[in-house]
Amino acid sequence: MVNPKEYYDAYNLCRNLINQEEILPNLDFESFKRYVSRENWMPIPLKYELVEKKQDITNSKRPHICIVLEKNTIAFDIFYNGTQSVKNFMNILEKESLTEKREFINVLKLLDERFSYHLLYCEKFFSAAPEWETEIEGKCENLTDEKIEQLLNKIKEVLQKREFRQSIIPNSHIASLGMAIADVTVNKNDSIAIKDALQNVIDIFKVCTKIKSFSEINKIRKEDEKQIKVRKCPDCSKVFEYNTARTICPKCIVEIEKSTIKKKDYDLLKREDKVLS
Numbered sequence: 001m002v003n004p005k006e007y008y009d010a011y012n013l014c015r016n017l018i019n020q021e022e023i024l025p026n027l028d029f030e031s032f033k034r035y036v037s038r039e040n041w042m043p044i045p046l047k048y049e050l051v052e053k054k055q056d057i058t059n060s061k062r063p064h065i066c067i068v069l070e071k072n073t074i075a076f077d078i079f080y081n082g083t084q085s086v087k088n089f090m091n092i093l094e095k096e097s098l099t100e101k102r103e104f105i106n107v108l109k110l111l112d113e114r115f116s117y118h119l120l121y122c123e124k125f126f127s128a129a130p131e132w133e134t135e136i137e138g139k140c141e142n143l144t145d146e147k148i149e150q151l152l153n154k155i156k157e158v159l160q161k162r163e164f165r166q167s168i169i170p171n172s173h174i175a176s177l178g179m180a181i182a183d184v185t186v187n188k189n190d191s192i193a194i195k196d197a198l199q200n201v202i203d204i205f206k207v208c209t210k211i212k213s214f215s216e217i218n219k220i221r222k223e224d225e226k227q228i229k230v231r232k233c234p235d236c237s238k239v240f241e242y243n244t245a246r247t248i249c250p251k252c253i254v255e256i257e258k259s260t261i262k263k264k265d266y267d268l269l270k271r272e273d274k275v276l277s
């Protein structure tokens with residue numbers, strides 16, 4: 001039998017060890033117990049995400065921190081539940097996510113053999129609970145940039161395999177993915193170990209929540225394609241501010257003309273100081 005009170009006590013111990021209200025929000029027992037699964041795990045709701053029930057957390061495209069209590073141990077991980085949320089994580093490979101990818105690799109490299117990762121797969125009736133099978137797993141020790149790149153590529157392959165399976169299995173079934181990052185188990189009575197493990201999980205979680213969604217990436221792309229009014233030299237194609245006082249290209253001594261360029265190209269030229277005023 002899962003005892004929500006034990007989870008509540010463990011949760012409050014974590015809150016006392018790590019004072020981060022936005023990640024480990026203050027919850028009264030009545031609200032808290034709705035989140036404890038009968039299957040013996042608990043997703044932590046975010047303070048600023050309006051959640052009514054456990055499913056609101058687990059159906060989200062965003063990851064959550066999960067707690068699992070056993071007789072002598074407490075375990076944490078960052079969990080991506082469902083294909084959409086794993087796909088969302090994989091936006092880290094898009095060129096718009098270079099900053100987030102760098103940050104993710106840097107925090108992941110700090111982990112040691114206490115931590116592990118798992119990519120899980122299942123095919124099930126639409127409404128059934130998932131019975132996960134492990135596709136990829138490993139310990140987070142001695143991770144290098146290269147190993148993390150390889151891991152991300154492997155996840156991509158499993159996603160492609162899932163797409164294919166989904167296209168051939170009966171309509172009543174779904175092929176689903178789940179992913180746990182920084183899975184760590186420590187002694188329930190060792191406060192120092194709990195604090196250290198959970199702090200690592202939180203550091204990675206913060207980076208994970210920064211990974212851009214599809215709509216955020218599309219917005220950036222649309223913005224980049226926008227046309228900006230400029231003036232251009234017809235001979236050397238040098239770009240000038242639209243409001244420039246110049247009328248002649250100083251290099252070619254020809255008249256500059258009204259033109260437009262994509263915002264992303266304009267921003268790049270600007271950054272390199274190649275737009276003349």
Ligand SMILES: [Zn+2]
Nearest residue numbers: 233236249252
């Ligand atoms: Zn010119």
